[in-house]
Amino acid sequence: MSKSIIHTDQAPAAIGPYSQAVRVGDTVYLSGQIPLLPSTGALLEGDIAAQSRQVFENMKAVCAAAGGSLADIARLGIYLTDLADFAVVNAVMAEYFNAPYPARSTVQVSALPRGAQVEVDAVLVVG
Numbered sequence: 001m002s003k004s005i006i007h008t009d010q011a012p013a014a015i016g017p018y019s020q021a022v023r024v025g026d027t028v029y030l031s032g033q034i035p036l037l038p039s040t041g042a043l044l045e046g047d048i049a050a051q052s053r054q055v056f057e058n059m060k061a062v063c064a065a066a067g068g069s070l071a072d073i074a075r076l077g078i079y080l081t082d083l084a085d086f087a088v089v090n091a092v093m094a095e096y097f098n099a100p101y102p103a104r105s106t107v108q109v110s111a112l113p114r115g116a117q118v119e120v121d122a123v124l125v126v127g
Contacts, residue, residue, distance in 0.1 A: 001025055008065035011058040012036035015113065020062050021124075028066040028124040032079070033058040034116035043114045048085040052092040055120050060096070068126040070096055075123040076104040082117065083108040089118060 006021035006028060014020060014031065021030045035044040035054035038061070044054045056070070063069050078089060086106060102122070112119050 006062060006066045008061050010038055010061035010065070012038050012041055015041070021066055023066060023126075026125055026127055028063075028068065028126060030059060030062050030066075030122040030124060032077075032119040032121040033062070034113055034119045036114070043116060048080075048082075048088050048117050049092055051117050052089050053095070055118055056092065056096045059120060059122060063122075063124055066124060066126060068124050071098070072124050072126055073097075073102045073122045074125050076102050077121045078104065078106040079109045079112060079119040080106065080117065081109060081112055085117065 001024055003022050003024045005019045006023055008020065011020055011033070018031050021028050033055045035051035036042065036058070037044055038058065044051055060070055063072065080086065080089065
């Protein structure tokens with residue numbers, strides 16, 4: 001089965017040797033998004049809520065470029081530099097997702113690229 005690369009200028013460009021997303025059949029694997037501003041590539045300054053909103057906005061743009069939406073996400077991985085932010089990230093996620101929610105894991109990590117407080121990756125299924 002062949003794979004196709006998904007790219008949009010509405011989300012930040014990759015900051016390394018990877019693609020924003022890769023589609024294989026009906027499955028799209030989204031690379032981790034941190035709260036970079038698509039227009040400048042700079043890290044959004046702000047609290048965990050603001051950074052989380054930017055991450056989900058970036059993910060929404062990549063999903064759209066792949067022919068889907070956040071509602072088509074089957075699985076999310078959330079990486080936080082402080083697990084004390086768990087409740088805030090849950091509240092922001094509830095602004096972007098409705099039931100039935102995707103499967104999800106949330107883990108604390110020691111650091112993220114560019115000093116971000118949150119990173120999210122996903123698996124999207126489009127038909």
